[in-house]
Amino acid sequence: MSATERSPLRVGLVCYPTFGGSGVVAAELGRMLAQRGHEVHFICHNIPARLTPLPSGIQFHLVDVVSYPLLEFPPYTLALACAIYDVHEQHDLDIVHVHYAVPHATAAYLALDMTRHPPGIRGGVAAEASGGGRRPFPIVTTLHGTDIELLGRDPSYHTITAWSLQRSAAVTAVSSFLAQRTAREVIDVPIEVIPNFVDPDAFSPKSLPHLRALFASDDQPLICHISNLRGIKRIDDLIAFFLRLRRHVDCKLMVVGEGPDRERAFQRVNEAGVIGDVHFVGFTPFVQQYLQISDLFVLTSDMESFGLAVLEAMACAVPVVAYGVGGVPEVVGECGCASLVARGDLDTLAAAALHYLSDPAAAAAAGSAGRQRALGYFRADVIVSRYEELYYRLVRRRAGDA
Numbered sequence: 210m211s212a213t214e215r216s217p218l219r220v221g222l223v224c225y226p227t228f229g230g231s232g233v234v235a236a237e238l239g240r241m242l243a244q245r246g247h248e249v250h251f252i253c254h255n256i257p258a259r260l261t262p263l264p265s266g267i268q269f270h271l272v273d274v275v276s277y278p279l280l281e282f283p284p285y286t287l288a289l290a291c292a293i294y295d296v297h298e299q300h301d302l303d304i305v306h307v308h309y310a311v312p313h314a315t316a317a318y319l320a321l322d323m324t325r326h327p328p329g330i331r332g333g334v335a336a337e338a339s340g341g342g343r344r345p346f347p348i349v350t351t352l353h354g355t356d357i358e359l360l361g362r363d364p365s366y367h368t369i370t371a372w373s374l375q376r377s378a379a380v381t382a383v384s385s386f387l388a389q390r391t392a393r394e395v396i397d398v399p400i401e402v403i404p405n406f407v408d409p410d411a412f413s414p415k416s417l418p419h420l421r422a423l424f425a426s427d428d429q430p431l432i433c434h435i436s437n438l439r440g441i442k443r444i445d446d447l448i449a450f451f452l453r454l455r456r457h458v459d460c461k462l463m464v465v466g467e468g469p470d471r472e473r474a475f476q477r478v479n480e481a482g483v484i485g486d487v488h489f490v491g492f493t494p495f496v497q498q499y500l501q502i503s504d505l506f507v508l509t510s511d512m513e514s515f516g517l518a519v520l521e522a523m524a525c526a527v528p529v530v531a532y533g534v535g536g537v538p539e540v541v542g543e544c545g546c547a548s549l550v551a552r553g554d555l556d557t558l559a560a561a562a563l564h565y566l567s568d569p570a571a572a573a574a575a576g577s578a579g580r581q582r583a584l585g586y587f588r589a590d591v592i593v594s595r596y597e598e599l600y601y602r603l604v605r606r607r608a609g610d611a
């Protein structure tokens with residue numbers, strides 16, 4: 210490709226294919242890149258949750274992590290590196306974009322090094338496809354949060370995470386908070402902040418009375434929480450918040466998502482005698498429907514590098530109450546769409562919720578401000594173009610280097 214050409218690219222995308230935010234972002238990015246005519250190759254251990262059925266223009270390559278009785282820990286990183294290498298040999302990727310640094314940035318670099326020094330083996334898929342002669346590909350690593358906050362800073366992973374980021378052609382982070390934290394605590398490489406995004410058509414205000422009626426009556430406010438119910442989401446706080454709020458208003462809570470703390474949350478709710486008021490909805494690829502029937506969104510995370518669910522709530526014009534941690538203040542800005550409180554301050558959180566639930570005009574103003582902000586700063590088409598520009602920049606640089 211010449212320096213000025215903008216022909217479709219062959220993009221390899223690597224992510225954790227779960228309902229977690231990084232998998233959702235990668236899946237939606239891949240979908241939109243394919244819609245724009247790029248050839249998209251997902252290289253994952255499963256089909257990403259939001260990509261079933263697989264849209265046209267997207268190919269899926271399984272990372273087959275084989276287990277063996279001797280191996281207590283199946284070597285996912287090696288299987289992924291081989292898969293990236295094989296896909297590149299077969300499809301001549303222009304870019305490999307990995308979401309989540311650990312261990313994806315490392316696996317991508319292994320694959321790149323294999324491309325530079327082809328193994329020359331017989332019988333491998335790759336050897337037959339190209340004879341081991343592909344050009345090295347630029348690696349883009351997108352940091353999402355826990356890859357840096359929890360894993361990247363841990364002594365077991367710190368050195369190799371830093372080393373792998375240095376070897377990426379570009380590193381992006383989903384918030385300034387995360388970029389600064391990475392520079393300060395992991396490694397000081399250039400990091401471009403490209404925020405997460407939302408499809409404003411799919412996530413828009415909508416009346417779904419039949420669905421809503423399944424969860425609450427017309428006069429009962431419905432509160433939504435979406436997460437993977439892990440420790441970092443402070444699900445105990447969520448339940449405590451709801452119990453406080455219920456002292457003042459007859460409301461219902463809808464918990465969307467699955468995770469290790471679901472059982473304990475269920476127990477707490479049961480012990481408190483409000484099991485009939487809390488709905489555990491489980492995993493769903495259609496989170497927008499649950500936001501669209503909600504009066505309020507709540508997030509009690511200990512840390513969020515971004516808080517994709519907050520943005521999705523804003524796009525659906527749902528007011529937000531949350532702990533003002535990490536990148537969440539960057540998402541909500543100063544637009545008045547949310548009340549952010551100090552981590553653990555449940556009284557203020559409940560008071561903020563009560564304010565929205567008891568003043569429909571305030572709730573409507575906050576909802577509308579959130580939608581405006583989502584449209585103004587986080588539109589999927591605009592943010593996906595930023596990734597596209599980055600890819601073209603790196604591809605041009607590679608052409609210049611050749």
Ligand code: GMT
Pocket residue numbers: 228229230231232234309352353354355356358383405437439441512513514515516517518
């Ligand atoms: O929050 C999680 O447990 C999932 C995690 C992930 O890696 O999928 O989410 C992270 O990435 C999302 C997408 O960029 C962000 O919206 C979340 O804030 C971030 N989670 C944390 O920082 C805890």
